[in-house]
Amino acid sequence: MPSGQQARAQAAAITPGRRSAETEAASPAERVRSLFGGHRLSPAQRRIAQFLIDHLTEAAFLSITELAERVGVSQPSVTRFASSLGFSGYPALREALQPIALSAVAGAPAGGEERLRNELQSAVDAEIENLTALRRVLADPDRILDIGRELARSVPLTVLGLRISVSLAEYFAYAARRIHPDVRVVTRGGSVAYDALLQAREAGGTWVLAFAMPRHANETLAVVRAARDAGLAVALITDLALGPLVDEADVVFTAGTGSRLVFDSYAAPGVLSAAILQAMADADPERTQIRLEKYEQAAEQHHFFLDD
Numbered sequence: 001m002p003s004g005q006q007a008r009a010q011a012a013a014i015t016p017g018r019r020s021a022e023t024e025a026a027s028p029a030e031r032v033r034s035l036f037g038g039h040r041l042s043p044a045q046r047r048i049a050q051f052l053i054d055h056l057t058e059a060a061f062l063s064i065t066e067l068a069e070r071v072g073v074s075q076p077s078v079t080r081f082a083s084s085l086g087f088s089g090y091p092a093l094r095e096a097l098q099p100i101a102l103s104a105v106a107g108a109p110a111g112g113e114e115r116l117r118n119e120l121q122s123a124v125d126a127e128i129e130n131l132t133a134l135r136r137v138l139a140d141p142d143r144i145l146d147i148g149r150e151l152a153r154s155v156p157l158t159v160l161g162l163r164i165s166v167s168l169a170e171y172f173a174y175a176a177r178r179i180h181p182d183v184r185v186v187t188r189g190g191s192v193a194y195d196a197l198l199q200a201r202e203a204g205g206t207w208v209l210a211f212a213m214p215r216h217a218n219e220t221l222a223v224v225r226a227a228r229d230a231g232l233a234v235a236l237i238t239d240l241a242l243g244p245l246v247d248e249a250d251v252v253f254t255a256g257t258g259s260r261l262v263f264d265s266y267a268a269p270g271v272l273s274a275a276i277l278q279a280m281a282d283a284d285p286e287r288t289q290i291r292l293e294k295y296e297q298a299a300e301q302h303h304f305f306l307d308d
Contacts, residue, residue: 028104029053032097035085040214043262044073045081050119050262052097060101064090123260130256130268137254138275147235147251148279152287154207156182158200158232162189162220165211168237168266172209172273178295179281179288189219194226201230209276212238212245213257214264224248237269237276 036049051071052059059067067090068075082093138144151157157180161169166187173185182203186196197208208227212220221244227234228248236249239257246252255272258265281288299305 028056028100031100032056035093035096039085041081041084041259042215044077045084046259046262047071048073048078048081053119056097057101057104060094060097062094119260123258123265126260127258127265127267130258131271134255134268134272141275141279143251143253144275144279145282147253148276148281149283150233151176151207151209151235151276152180152280152283154205155180156184156200156203156205158184158186158197158205158208158227160186160193160208160210160220160223160227162187162223163217164215164264165213165220168211168213168269168273171270172211172277175274175277176280179277179284179291181287181291186223189217189223193219193223197223197227197230197232201232206233207235208232209235209237210249211269212236212240213266213269214239214259216240216243216245221245221248237272239269 032053041049048067048071051067055070059070062070064075064078068078071078078090082088082090085093087093087096157176159169159173159176161167169185169187173183176183184196184200184205186193200208208224210220210224210227212224216238224234224236224245225248233250234248235251235253236245237253237255238245239255240246241254253272253276255268257269258267
């Protein structure tokens with residue numbers, strides 16, 4: 001773990017003679033934000049980080065007790081936050097923040113008209129970057145088309161998503177049921193998941209599509225391994241490029257998650273999911289057309305929707 005002095009250097013609080021042009025041009029808020037770059041923060045830690053960005057000139061001089069009270073977290077949470085950034089403790093983090101805060105005061109225009117950057121817009125900007133990266137990946141659609149064919153052929157098809165990934169799994173399964181005859185969703189770990197995997201394999205299933213978004217759960221890894229042990233192939237949608245989850249999967253698709261807000265956002269994983277659904281539909285166009293027409297007939301007959 002780097003010392004407070006090393007972390008301060010990394011945080012751009014270095015001597016003027018050694019500052020890069022990029023650091024020199026960065027705003028105080030951007031310099032504080034750079035402290036958090038590359039670190040996966042929990043929702044509680046993101047609240048602390050956001051408070052430090054929004055109230056820099058005040059927060060940099062608060063005691064740990066005062067900061068914890070202002071943010072609404074415990075003192076140990078503040079200590080863990082500082083440690084997760086590579087500091088020896090909160091005092092070292094505060095020492096790194098203070099020169100940045102003083103530069104913000106010195107550089108503020110007359111009248112105090114400087115405004116903090118809109119963090120909601122920053123979150124959207126980050127998601128645009130994730131979508132741009134995904135667009136580059138989809139420039140060669142062969143892998144998407146291949147997995148679409150495999151998932152379309154797997155009857156039943158199992159879709160896995162635990163904890164925060166449940167919403168993505170349920171979205172995918174809801175849409176997939178319109179074009180696939182047997183889609184089964186696993187949203188609970190442990191023996192319930194193992195039973196579902198064994199039943200799917202015995203029924204003739206060959207693939208599991210798994211979603212694993214941060215924070216990545218140990219139980220997700222356990223279920224993926226259980227799927228492999230049961231003889232099922234695993235396609236994984238995640239934000240990871242490396243790690244045990246990636247190692248266990250047969251096919252991996254990576255899509256970045258937005259982490260600028262208290263809770264992650266999933267624009268890129270959502271678009272990637274829709275692309276795989278499209279590939280599944282195209283893999284068996286006749287079955288797709290028949291199933292979609294039957295669904296529309298049922299929807300009209302039973303008035304599922306307001307515009308029917």
